[in-house]
Amino acid sequence: MSAFSRFTPLVSSLPSTIPFVGPEAIERQRGRSVKARIGANENGFGPAPSVLKAMSEAATGVWKYNDPENFDLKQALARHLGTAPENLAIGEGIDGLLGQIVRMVIEPGLPVVTSLGGYPTFNFHVAGHGGRLVTVPYVDDREDLDGLLAAVRQEDAPLVYFANPDNPIGSWWDADSVVAFAKALPETCLLVLDEAYGETAPAGTIPSIASLIDMPNVVRTRTFSKAYGLAGARVGYVISTPGTAQAFDKIRNHFGMNRIGTAAALAALADGDYLTEVLGNIAASRDRIAGIALKNGLQPLPSATNFVTIDCGRDAVFARAIIDRLMEDHGVFIRMPGVAPLNRCIRISTGPEADMALLEEALPKVIAAIGDKGQ
Amino acid sequence: MSAFSRFTPLVSSLPSTIPFVGPEAIERQRGRSVKARIGANENGFGPAPSVLKAMSEAATGVWKYNDPENFDLKQALARHLGTAPENLAIGEGIDGLLGQIVRMVIEPGLPVVTSLGGYPTFNFHVAGHGGRLVTVPYVDDREDLDGLLAAVRQEDAPLVYFANPDNPIGSWWDADSVVAFAKALPETCLLVLDEAYGETAPAGTIPSIASLIDMPNVVRTRTFSKAYGLAGARVGYVISTPGTAQAFDKIRNHFGMNRIGTAAALAALADGDYLTEVLGNIAASRDRIAGIALKNGLQPLPSATNFVTIDCGRDAVFARAIIDRLMEDHGVFIRMPGVAPLNRCIRISTGPEADMALLEEALPKVIAAIGDKGQ
Numbered sequence: 001m002s003a004f005s006r007f008t009p010l011v012s013s014l015p016s017t018i019p020f021v022g023p024e025a026i027e028r029q030r031g032r033s034v035k036a037r038i039g040a041n042e043n044g045f046g047p048a049p050s051v052l053k054a055m056s057e058a059a060t061g062v063w064k065y066n067d068p069e070n071f072d073l074k075q076a077l078a079r080h081l082g083t084a085p086e087n088l089a090i091g092e093g094i095d096g097l098l099g100q101i102v103r104m105v106i107e108p109g110l111p112v113v114t115s116l117g118g119y120p121t122f123n124f125h126v127a128g129h130g131g132r133l134v135t136v137p138y139v140d141d142r143e144d145l146d147g148l149l150a151a152v153r154q155e156d157a158p159l160v161y162f163a164n165p166d167n168p169i170g171s172w173w174d175a176d177s178v179v180a181f182a183k184a185l186p187e188t189c190l191l192v193l194d195e196a197y198g199e200t201a202p203a204g205t206i207p208s209i210a211s212l213i214d215m216p217n218v219v220r221t222r223t224f225s226k227a228y229g230l231a232g233a234r235v236g237y238v239i240s241t242p243g244t245a246q247a248f249d250k251i252r253n254h255f256g257m258n259r260i261g262t263a264a265a266l267a268a269l270a271d272g273d274y275l276t277e278v279l280g281n282i283a284a285s286r287d288r289i290a291g292i293a294l295k296n297g298l299q300p301l302p303s304a305t306n307f308v309t310i311d312c313g314r315d316a317v318f319a320r321a322i323i324d325r326l327m328e329d330h331g332v333f334i335r336m337p338g339v340a341p342l343n344r345c346i347r348i349s350t351g352p353e354a355d356m357a358l359l360e361e362a363l364p365k366v367i368a369a370i371g372d373k374g375q
Numbered sequence: 376m377s378a379f380s381r382f383t384p385l386v387s388s389l390p391s392t393i394p395f396v397g398p399e400a401i402e403r404q405r406g407r408s409v410k411a412r413i414g415a416n417e418n419g420f421g422p423a424p425s426v427l428k429a430m431s432e433a434a435t436g437v438w439k440y441n442d443p444e445n446f447d448l449k450q451a452l453a454r455h456l457g458t459a460p461e462n463l464a465i466g467e468g469i470d471g472l473l474g475q476i477v478r479m480v481i482e483p484g485l486p487v488v489t490s491l492g493g494y495p496t497f498n499f500h501v502a503g504h505g506g507r508l509v510t511v512p513y514v515d516d517r518e519d520l521d522g523l524l525a526a527v528r529q530e531d532a533p534l535v536y537f538a539n540p541d542n543p544i545g546s547w548w549d550a551d552s553v554v555a556f557a558k559a560l561p562e563t564c565l566l567v568l569d570e571a572y573g574e575t576a577p578a579g580t581i582p583s584i585a586s587l588i589d590m591p592n593v594v595r596t597r598t599f600s601k602a603y604g605l606a607g608a609r610v611g612y613v614i615s616t617p618g619t620a621q622a623f624d625k626i627r628n629h630f631g632m633n634r635i636g637t638a639a640a641l642a643a644l645a646d647g648d649y650l651t652e653v654l655g656n657i658a659a660s661r662d663r664i665a666g667i668a669l670k671n672g673l674q675p676l677p678s679a680t681n682f683v684t685i686d687c688g689r690d691a692v693f694a695r696a697i698i699d700r701l702m703e704d705h706g707v708f709i710r711m712p713g714v715a716p717l718n719r720c721i722r723i724s725t726g727p728e729a730d731m732a733l734l735e736e737a738l739p740k741v742i743a744a745i746g747d748k749g750q
Contacts, residue, residue, distance in 0.1 A: 002591040003618030004480075006533045006563045011479045014625040022630075024442035037439065046438045055434045055635070062430070062639065063421045063604040064412065067399035092467060096628045104386045105379075121630075128626045158381045188381045216377040229438040232634030243378030250389040251503045253471045255397075255496075258633045259607030260430070264437065 010108060010130045019120040023333045035331035036355035041167065041197075041307050043229035044351035045281050047264065048274035051230070054267030058260050066262050068254040073262055076269050077237060083209050087239055089248035092256050094196055094221045094236040099125045100248055101219060101238075102159070105190055106131040111155040115143040117168065117339035119194065122161050131159070138342065141301055142171040145181045152189050160185065163194040165201050168337040168347050170303030175207040182207075182218050193220045199227035199275070200282055201304035209239065216241045224261075226306055227275060227282070228268040233261030282306045285350035292360050296367055307349045309337070316343040321370045322363075329369070330362035385483060385505045394495040398708045410706035411730035416542065416572075416682050418604035419726035420656045422639065423649035426605070429642030433635050441637050443629040448637055451644050452612060458584050462614055464623035467631050469571055469596045469611040474500045475623055476594060476613075477534070480565055481506040486530040490518045492543065492714035494569065497536050506534070513717065516676055517546040520556045527564050535560065538569040540576050543712040543722050545678030550582040557582075557593050568595045574602035574650070575657055576679035584614065591616045599636075601681055602650060602657070603643040608636030657681045660725035667735050671742055682724040684712070691718040696745045697738075704744070705737035 023034045037044065074085035091097035098121060106112060108130030114122060116135035126133055134155050136147040143166050152160050162181070165172040173181075182191055198206045212218045220239040225231035235257070238245060268275075289308040290300035299311040312319045319336050323346060326332040332355075336346045348359065398409045412419065449460035466472035473496060481487060483505030489497060491510035501508055509530050511522040518541050527535050537556070540547040548556075557566055573581045587593045595614040600606035610632070613620060643650075664683040665675035674686040687694050694711050698721060701707040707730075709723045723734065 002589075002616050003622055004565050004591045006565070007479050007622060008482050011622065011625060016621055016624040018443060018624065018629050020443065020629070022440065022443045024446060025444050028446065040440055042440060043438050046435065052434050055437070056431055059427050059430045060421065062607040062636075063418050065397065065415055065417060065600075065606045068393060068395065068397045069400050071399060071403065092628065092631050092633075095630050099628055104382050107383050190379050190381070214377075216379045225440075231440045232437040234631065234633040241377050246391055247378055247382060247386065249391040249393065250386060253467065253474055254393050254395070255470050256467050256609065258467075258609040258636050260635045261437075261633050 014128060017124070019124045026327060026333065030328060032328065033331055034333045036351065036358040037333050038349040038351045038355050038359065039333040039335040041226065041305070041349045042231045043226060043278065043282070043306060044349070044355060045229060045278045047229040047268060048271040050271045050274065051264050051267045054263045055260050058263035062259055064259060065255050066257045066259040070257060070262070073266055076266055080269050081209050081239065083213060083239065084242070086242040087213060087245055089238040089240070089245045089252070090257060091236050091238070091248070091252065092234045093225060094194065094223045095121050096234070097221055097236050097238055098122050098192065099128070100252055101190070101192055102126055102129050102131065103251060104247060105159045111157040113148055113151045113155065113157045113160040115148070115162070117337050117342040118143065118161060119163060119167060120338065122192070138169065141169050142166065142173065145173060145177060149181060149184055152185060157189055159190050159192070161192045161194065163196065165197040165205065165304035167197065167305065168309060168342060169345070170301060170305040170307055170309050172201055172205050172304040174204055175211070179207045179211045182212055182215060185217065187217050189217060191218045193218060195220055196223045196226055197305035198222060200279060200306050205304055213239070214241065216244045219244060224265045224268055227278060228265070229278065230261065230264050230268060233264045234258060235261050235265040282350045285356060288356045289348050289350065289359070292356070292363060296363050301345070307347055309345045309347045311345050314344065316340065318370065319344055319346050322346055322366055325366040325369055326362055329366065330358065332358055332362050389503060392499070394499045401702060401708065405703060407703065408706055409708045411726065411733040412708050413724040413726045413730050413734065414708040414710040416601065416680070416724045417606045418601060418653065418657070418681060419724070419730060420604060420653045422604040422643060423646040425646045425649065426639050426642045429638045430635050433638035437634055439634060440630050441632045441634040445632060445637070448641055451641055455644050456584050456614065458588060458614065459617070461617040462588060462620055464613040464615070464620045464627070465632060466611050466613070466623070466627065467609045468600060469569065469598045470496050471609070472596055472611050472613055473497050473567065474503070475627055476565070476567055477501055477504050477506065478626060479622060480534045486532040488523055488526045488530065488532045488535040490523070490537070492712050492717040493518065493536060494538060494542060495713065497567070513544065516544050517541065517548065520548060520552060524556060524559055527560060532564055534565050534567070536567045536569065538571065540572040540580065540679035542572065542680065543684060543717060544720070545676060545680040545682055545684050547576055547580050547679040549579055550586070554582045554586045557587055557590060560592065562592050564592060566593045568593060570595055571598045571601055572680040573597065575654060575681050580679055588614070589616065591619045594619060599640045599643055602653060603640070604653065605636065605639050605643060608639045609633065610636050610640040657725045660731060663731045664723050664725065664734070667731070667738060671738050676720070682722055684720045684722045686720050689719065691715065693745065694719055694721050697721055697741055700741040700744055701737055704741065705733065707733055707737050
């Protein structure tokens with residue numbers, strides 16, 4: 001297949017890998033419709049009616065570019081967070097922001113510390129900029145703060161990624177431990193504190209804004225894709241010092257934000273009642289998933305997120321067989337961690353009761369069908 | 376202002392410049408509302424009613440990520456263009472795609488050829504990757520194909536940017552000249568043929584798909600932001616060989632496309648009648664702008680785009696004074712080229728009659744108010 005002959009050596013060396021295969025691709029590959037879409041940690045409870053109304057009202061303005069300074073959204077977020085607009089950078093979801101962060105810090109060969117089995121899209125961006133991944137195994141199904149810190153020090157790494165709550169396990173650290181970790185890092189290491197699932201975490205998990213806001217080497221990433229039910233809107237943001245937040249302006253796609261998604265995010269921020277309602281639904285759905293797992297002899301892990309990761313007690317072949325059969329035979333789309341020992345687990349996103357009912361019906365059939373073959 | 380201390384030397388050296396100041400920022404700076412938004416080459420005729428309907432129908436699905444493979448949109452575009460889905464890459468507008476293209480080709484110090492006064496956002500991305508801009512002056516208000524070719528050869532440049540039709544002048548080359556230029560380039564130079572304004576150009580301007588589709592060193596960029604009236608939707612695409620198109624998968628933000636914008640693009644492609652109607656409106660508006668210019672003693676330049684660039688016959692100070700007074704006194708937002716000798720001009724986007732009427736009323740007052748001060 002003929003490609004341009006003079007891409008950079010780095011780009012030429014990269015594989016055409018995709019961090020995640022989407023449910024639509026799975027449908028096409030298998031010729032089967034997804035009936036329960038509970039694999040991508042989306043929020044099937046959906047956005048607020050007030051958000052849908054705001055999107056509809058914004059639609060006729062779609063001929064205009066979005067404000068490249070994202071002024072209104074920064075103002076609203078600053079009020080919501082109790083910080084200043086200068087402490088914020090806006091981007092096309094956390095994935096897009098992670099790409100910018102890696103680009104700002106990493107040159108080929110530089111070490112980047114993350115957890116073994118942590119967020120694959122971060123690793124994708126590290127590879128894309130030629131960084132060298134240094135991975136620290138989970139300990140007791142949690143990211144290992146001491147291990148991450150030791151790896152940063154040993155490698156003199158300029159960048160470390162840590163998600164709290166974690167994905168793909170759903171585990172978490174308390175806020176004090178996170179702050180202590182951030183403060184123990186050398187100032188020459190940028191901490192990406194990914195709080196994509198922050199809204200669904202128990203009280204005491206998320207550090208206060210004030211506790212980290214003066215640290216130029218901490219960027220906290222947040223999103224409207226999870227609790228706010230706006231994955232398709234592509235709105236994420238970063239909280240840091242003004243100097244670090246402003247650095248994004250040097251390289252970001254200034255006209256990259258879409259206008260309807262921005263309107264949706266603004267409306268979502270304004271509807272706290274709906275968020276509270278959805279958080280209740282997510283918590284109830286976590287319990288529902290845990291109950292289904294237990295009824296099938298599987299062990300749900302504690303979760304601070306909008307998904308529940310379930311220890312299936314056997315190997316990755318067994319977990320993979322459950323994933324495949326759920327989709328193949330029942331149209332239930334879920335995912336699993338990609339790396340041992342986490343890949344003994346399956347990961348199921350919370351969602352409406354119809355999805356839960358399908359899961360409840362399908363899972364025992366799938367486990368019975370697999371029998372000992374997956375051992 | 377405290378920033379992280381260990382950004383890459385390249386990123387540390389970059390200014391926090393923004394390629395364009397948006398009309399919203401101008402409103403905030405001047406405390407004045409934009410009444411006629413005809414400065415950013417948006418399309419005030421707006422998207423089709425069928426597109427608004429499709430966006431509305433897609434809204435409830437905004438909780439889902441968009442298909443990362445953009446399968447449906449690629450299929451529809453391939454049918455529309457008469458090519459294969461494998462020849463396409465989708466991105467968050469041409470601006471986003473330009474950033475990816477530069478990243479794939481440019482390492483610090485490498486030369487990049489473009490026209491002096493050409494698209495600033497391309498230059499922004501070149502600077503962002505440490506490329507060295509080699510600029511070729513316009514000749515007779517057109518990009519200089521021979522000059523661009525000579526510069527590529529002299530510099531052994533791996534990347535050249537050429538827009539047809541051109542922005543900020545609106546001039547164009549015939550398709551045969553463009554194809555001859557592409558074929559004369561060394562295979563080691565990637566041509567970005569930016570066809571953002573292709574739909575509004577006269578017949579014979581845009582090379583056939585077949586004429587360039589086998590050249591791995593040609594990427595044609597297209598957008599839904601102009602003729603289709605979807606600037607705020609952020610949907611652009613690239614046409615190239617399968618090998619070159621697939622290279623985008625190595626680095627792009629796979630979940631970066633928003634779901635409502637994608638639905639809008641699909642619907643827009645399906646509504647050819649509306650496009651025809653809008654193209655008629657744009658052509659009529661070009662004539663209207665030209666007439667207003669002539670009535671005020673200014674010289675409209677020929678345009679193949681959705682804007683008309685007007686030679687004001689004096690210097691940049693005079694042109695800038697017109698821009699400033701139009702906004703300051705009348706709320707009419709237009710722009711101007713940033714570089715001599717093009718900056719003797721002002722640039723006005725086509726738009727609905729209400730905008731044209733405001734312009735017609737304001738322009739003579741502004742010119743009278745400036746008098747000889749701007750000379």
